[in-house]
Amino acid sequence: MVIPSYEDMLAAHERIRPHIRLTPIRTSDYLNELTGAQLFFKCENLQEPGAFKVRGATNAVFGLDETQAAKGVATHSSGNHASCLSYAAMLRGIPCNVVMPRTAPQAKKDTVRRYGGKITECEPSTSSREETFAKVQAATGGDFVHPYNDPRVIAGQGTCAKEFMEQADGLEFVVAPIGGGGMISGTCLTLSTLAPETKVIAAEPEQADDAYRSFKAGYIIADDAPKTIADGLLVPLKELTWHFVSNHVSEIYTASDQEIVDAMKLAWKHLRVVLEPSSAVPLATILKNRDVFAGKRVGVIITGGNVDLDKLPWN
Amino acid sequence: MVIPSYEDMLAAHERIRPHIRLTPIRTSDYLNELTGAQLFFKCENLQEPGAFKVRGATNAVFGLDETQAAKGVATHSSGNHASCLSYAAMLRGIPCNVVMPRTAPQAKKDTVRRYGGKITECEPSTSSREETFAKVQAATGGDFVHPYNDPRVIAGQGTCAKEFMEQADGLEFVVAPIGGGGMISGTCLTLSTLAPETKVIAAEPEQADDAYRSFKAGYIIADDAPKTIADGLLVPLKELTWHFVSNHVSEIYTASDQEIVDAMKLAWKHLRVVLEPSSAVPLATILKNRDVFAGKRVGVIITGGNVDLDKLPWN
Numbered sequence: 184m185v186i187p188s189y190e191d192m193l194a195a196h197e198r199i200r201p202h203i204r205l206t207p208i209r210t211s212d213y214l215n216e217l218t219g220a221q222l223f224f225k226c227e228n229l230q231e232p233g234a235f236k237v238r239g240a241t242n243a244v245f246g247l248d249e250t251q252a253a254k255g256v257a258t259h260s261s262g263n264h265a266s267c268l269s270y271a272a273m274l275r276g277i278p279c280n281v282v283m284p285r286t287a288p289q290a291k292k293d294t295v296r297r298y299g300g301k302i303t304e305c306e307p308s309t310s311s312r313e314e315t316f317a318k319v320q321a322a323t324g325g326d327f328v329h330p331y332n333d334p335r336v337i338a339g340q341g342t343c344a345k346e347f348m349e350q351a352d353g354l355e356f357v358v359a360p361i362g363g364g365g366m367i368s369g370t371c372l373t374l375s376t377l378a379p380e381t382k383v384i385a386a387e388p389e390q391a392d393d394a395y396r397s398f399k400a401g402y403i404i405a406d407d408a409p410k411t412i413a414d415g416l417l418v419p420l421k422e423l424t425w426h427f428v429s430n431h432v433s434e435i436y437t438a439s440d441q442e443i444v445d446a447m448k449l450a451w452k453h454l455r456v457v458l459e460p461s462s463a464v465p466l467a468t469i470l471k472n473r474d475v476f477a478g479k480r481v482g483v484i485i486t487g488g489n490v491d492l493d494k495l496p497w498n
Numbered sequence: 499m500v501i502p503s504y505e506d507m508l509a510a511h512e513r514i515r516p517h518i519r520l521t522p523i524r525t526s527d528y529l530n531e532l533t534g535a536q537l538f539f540k541c542e543n544l545q546e547p548g549a550f551k552v553r554g555a556t557n558a559v560f561g562l563d564e565t566q567a568a569k570g571v572a573t574h575s576s577g578n579h580a581s582c583l584s585y586a587a588m589l590r591g592i593p594c595n596v597v598m599p600r601t602a603p604q605a606k607k608d609t610v611r612r613y614g615g616k617i618t619e620c621e622p623s624t625s626s627r628e629e630t631f632a633k634v635q636a637a638t639g640g641d642f643v644h645p646y647n648d649p650r651v652i653a654g655q656g657t658c659a660k661e662f663m664e665q666a667d668g669l670e671f672v673v674a675p676i677g678g679g680g681m682i683s684g685t686c687l688t689l690s691t692l693a694p695e696t697k698v699i700a701a702e703p704e705q706a707d708d709a710y711r712s713f714k715a716g717y718i719i720a721d722d723a724p725k726t727i728a729d730g731l732l733v734p735l736k737e738l739t740w741h742f743v744s745n746h747v748s749e750i751y752t753a754s755d756q757e758i759v760d761a762m763k764l765a766w767k768h769l770r771v772v773l774e775p776s777s778a779v780p781l782a783t784i785l786k787n788r789d790v791f792a793g794k795r796v797g798v799i800i801t802g803g804n805v806d807l808d809k810l811p812w813n
Contacts, residue, residue, distance in 0.1 A: 207522045212546055213612075228770050231527055297528075448807055455543050455803035457770040488770035492763055498813050 184422055187334035189376040192341040192369070195242040199339060202241045202274055204230050206343075208350050209485075211453040218469050219477035223351040224450075227343060228458050228488025232270040232298070234263035235343055235366055235486050236330070242339030243328045244271040252277050257325030259305075259316045261287040262415055263487050264330035269300030280325050282316045290491060331365030332421035340369030345377065347482050354381050356476065358465040359484040361385035361394045361435065362416030364424030366486055371431035381482075382433040386465040388413040389437045394420055398428060398435045412440045412496055415461035415487060434475075438467035444496045446470060450485075459490045499737055502649035504691040507656040507684070514556040514654060517589050519545050523665050524800075526768040533784055534792035538666040539765075542658060543773050543803025547585040547613070549578035550658055550681055550801050551645070557654030558643045559586040567592050572640030574620075574631045576602040577730055578802050579645035584615030595640050597631045605806060646680030647736035655684025660692065662797050669696050671791065673780040674799040676700035676709045676750065677731030679739030681801055686746035696797075697748040701779040703728040704752045709735055713743060713750045727755045727811055730776035730802060753782035759811045761785060765800075774805045 209224040227235035244256060255278030258268050265281045272279035279300045283292065284307035295302055305315035320327060329336065343366070344357060357374065361367045367385045374381050387394050391409035397420055405419035420428060438446070447463035450456070462485045469476050469483070524539040542550035559571060570593030573583050580596045587594035594615045598607065599622035610617055620630035635642060643651065658681070659672060672689065676682045682700045689696050702709050706724035712735055720734035735743060753761070762778035765771070777800045784791050784798070 209544065229524065233770060451772055451807055455548060455772040457766055457772060492766055492810075492812065495807075495810070495813075497807065498810075 184426070185334045186423065186426060187338040187372060189372065191334065191338040192345065192373055195338040196342040196345060198245050199238060199241040199342065202245065202271070203237055205346060206230060209454045209456060213453045214449065214466070219473055220469065220479050220481045222469070222481050222483055223354065224454060224483045224485050225343065225347045225350070226456055226485050228456060228462060228485050232263070232267050233487055233489045234267055235340060235484070236263045236267035237270060238342050239333070239336030239339035239365060240264065240267040240271040240328065241274065243333065243335040244268070244275050244277070246335055247326060251326050254324035254326065255279055256328050257281070257316070257320050257323060258328050258330065259283070259312050260330050261291055263489060265291065265300065266294040266298060268328055269295045269298035273299045278323065278325065280319050280323050282312060282319055284312065288491070330418070331363035331368070332423045334423065336365055337368045337372060337423060337427070340366045341373040342369070343484060344370040344373040347484070348378055351482060353480050354378070354482040355479045356382050356384055357482040357484065358384040358386055358469060360413070360416055360461050360464045360486055361387050362461070363418040364394065364420050364428055366484060367432060368424045368427035370484070371427040375431050383431055385428065385432050385435040386468040387435055387437050388416055388443060388464060389439045391416055392437050394428065395435045395437050397425070398432065401429070413443055413461040413464055415459060416464070436468035436472055438464055438471060442467040442471065448497055456485065457488045457490060458485050459487045460496060462486045462488070499741070500649045501738065501741060502653040502687060504687065506649065506653040507660065507688055510557040510653040511657040511660060513560050514553060514657065517556045517560065517586070518552055520661060521545060524769045524771060528768045529764065534788055535784065535794050535796045537784070537796050537798055538669065539769060539798045539800050540658065540662045540665070541771055541800050543771060543777060543800050547578070547582050548802055548804045549582055550655060550799070551578045551582040552585060553657050554648070554651030554654035554680060555579065555582040555586040555643065556589065558648065558650040559583070559590050559592070561650055562641060566641050569639035569641070570594055571643050572596070572631070572635050572638060573643050573645065574598070574627050575645050576606055578804060580606065580615065581609040581613060583643055584610045584613035588614045593638065593640065595634050595638050597627060597634055599627065603806070645733070646678035646683070647738045649738065651680055652683045652687060652738060652742070655681045656688040657684070658799060659685040659688035662799070663693055666797055668795050669693070669797040670794045671697045671699055672797040672799065673699040673701055673784060675728070675731055675776050675779045675801055676702050676743070677776070678733040679709065679735050679743050681799060682747060683739045683742035685799070686742040690746050698746055700743065700747050700750040701783040702750055702752050703731055703758060703779060704754045706731055707752050709743065710750045710752050712740070713747065716744070728758055728776040728779055730774060731779070751783035751787055753779055753786060757782040757786065763812055771800065772803045772805060773800050774802045775811060777801045777803070
């Protein structure tokens with residue numbers, strides 16, 4: 184297991200800076216009143232492909248040597264990682280192979296293809312996915328870029344917290360959603376050196392609270408098939424992300440699906456940015472734990488903005 | 499008729515700068531491909547009260563002398579001007595009286611009240627509105643701040659184009675929606691001095707195309723009660739805004755309600771910001787007039803982001 188270092192994160196930032204956006208910070212007087220905190224929202228939903236995952240993906244893609252780059256990259260994902268890796272590969276002009284369940288939403292497949300990713304479909308089961316992915320990788324020689332359990336990916340995600348601390352002074356907390364733990368791990372990586380007094384809080388859906396239970400138990404607990412509106416947060420922790428979560432996260436808070444939808448709507452209304460359900464979990468937990476955050480300067484990472492506008496959860 | 503000058507706009511910018519946001523510019527590779535143009539979107543929907551009108555409103559409010567300020571301000575509006583004037587008055591700590599038809603949406607009334615505005619209801623007719631407003635003004639002595647036919651308001655709106663030219667180089671066009679013409683007039687005021695080679699284009703709903711017909715006829719044509727999804731653009735030009743429109747606007751393009759809704763959805767999906775139907779009219783007209791804008795650097799002003807999330811026009 185190779186644990187990425189602070190220097191890896193700094194190198195990642197130099198590498199990816201030309202390919203990503205310096206995303207803006209949003210604030211809302213109304214949400215500050217409502218929570219009693221001073222909230223700063225880092226809008227990773229405003230990256231070109233709509234998610235922070237472009238950071239880790241571009242770090243992996245632009246770090247490949249020429250020989251490997253010619254063979255491209257490969258991954259399995261039905262979410263933002265697939266489109267962000269395709270986008271990064273398109274920027275470098277190299278192949279990207281993605282294994283996706285045939286049941287994945289058409290919109291997700293369309294986005295991957297728009298960025299030039301080549302999709303191989305599998306059945307919606309772990310065994311089919313692994314078998315199909317092994318075949319694709321053997322055929323193409325593409326470098327496997329895991330959605331989160333990869334030191335290059337975590338170093339890339341850590342660049343978000345570095346920018347955040349440069350854009351907003353004196354944050355006492357940074358709150359981000361947790362699924363597999365890529366963004367939280369990158370945040371821990373950066374802040375444990377850059378701002379060790381800033382507490383890292385993970386926010387998780389109640390209906391997929393495996394990270395919360397892992398955190399309390401002291402070892403990784405993985406659920407089989409959790410169901411929540413926050414569809415970016417279904418995957419379990421892996422050894423690399425567990426390292427950061429178990430060593431550097433201060434607390435994990437959870438929120439119900441209804442609380443997540445309510446927070447999402449509040450954010451759309453008062454921040455006026457389009458964020459996906461997974462990205463509303465931090466605000467939902469801040470609203471539930473007012474006593475923890477009131478009077479504090481709190482950074483919130485809005486992780487993504489890819490949502491089906493025809494199926495909004497409040498309609 | 500007092501026509502505001504470029505110096506008035508510069509003074510307005512100094513006056514309001516502490517009270518407004520320097521709103522960010524958004525771009526989208528996808529929308530650039532789709533239109534063939536290089537589009538830069540100035541996000542006035544990301545002002546705290548969600549609309550550019552906070553510029554003109556703060557300029558009027560913070561320009562009052564102490565004696566007048568003590569009596570406050572007054573206006574009639576059922577839209578963004580009412581909430582932005584209330585917001586500006588709240589910032590200065592002075593009274594704001596708003597005459598609104600009793601049929602105005604509850605959400606609009608709630609926003610005005612949240613910012614401390616005092617609402618007097620009238621019947622939904624011009625005669626009732628004027629009569630009620632005269633009474634309110636006589637009773638309070640509040641300074642009348644017209645939504646757009648006021649030199650202080652136009653000078654304030656003009657600060658948006660100044661920021662825009664500082665944030666995005668070499669714009670060949672600036673496109674903004676037109677209703678009463680406040681934003682377009684401010685844009686003309688600023689660009690006719692700062693960047694006279696930049697063409698100002700107004701975008702209007704087909705179903706409320708009185709400015710288009712005025713522009714072609716050479717005199718103000720006002721419609722009685724136009725109906726369009728772009729509910730911020732229902733009001734007619736007045737003498738001050740007609741001055742700027744007739745002298746400085748290069749062209750007015752129109753779009754149907756369906757085209758406006760389609761453009762709104764595209765913008766939500768690819769810019770990932772929440773904008774109201776009125777703010778989608780420029781993109782709708784750019785998509786319709788591809789030959790005019792292809793290959794050009796085009797600035798688009800997103801004027802507002804106040805929309806009822808429970809009644810989206812595509813659901």
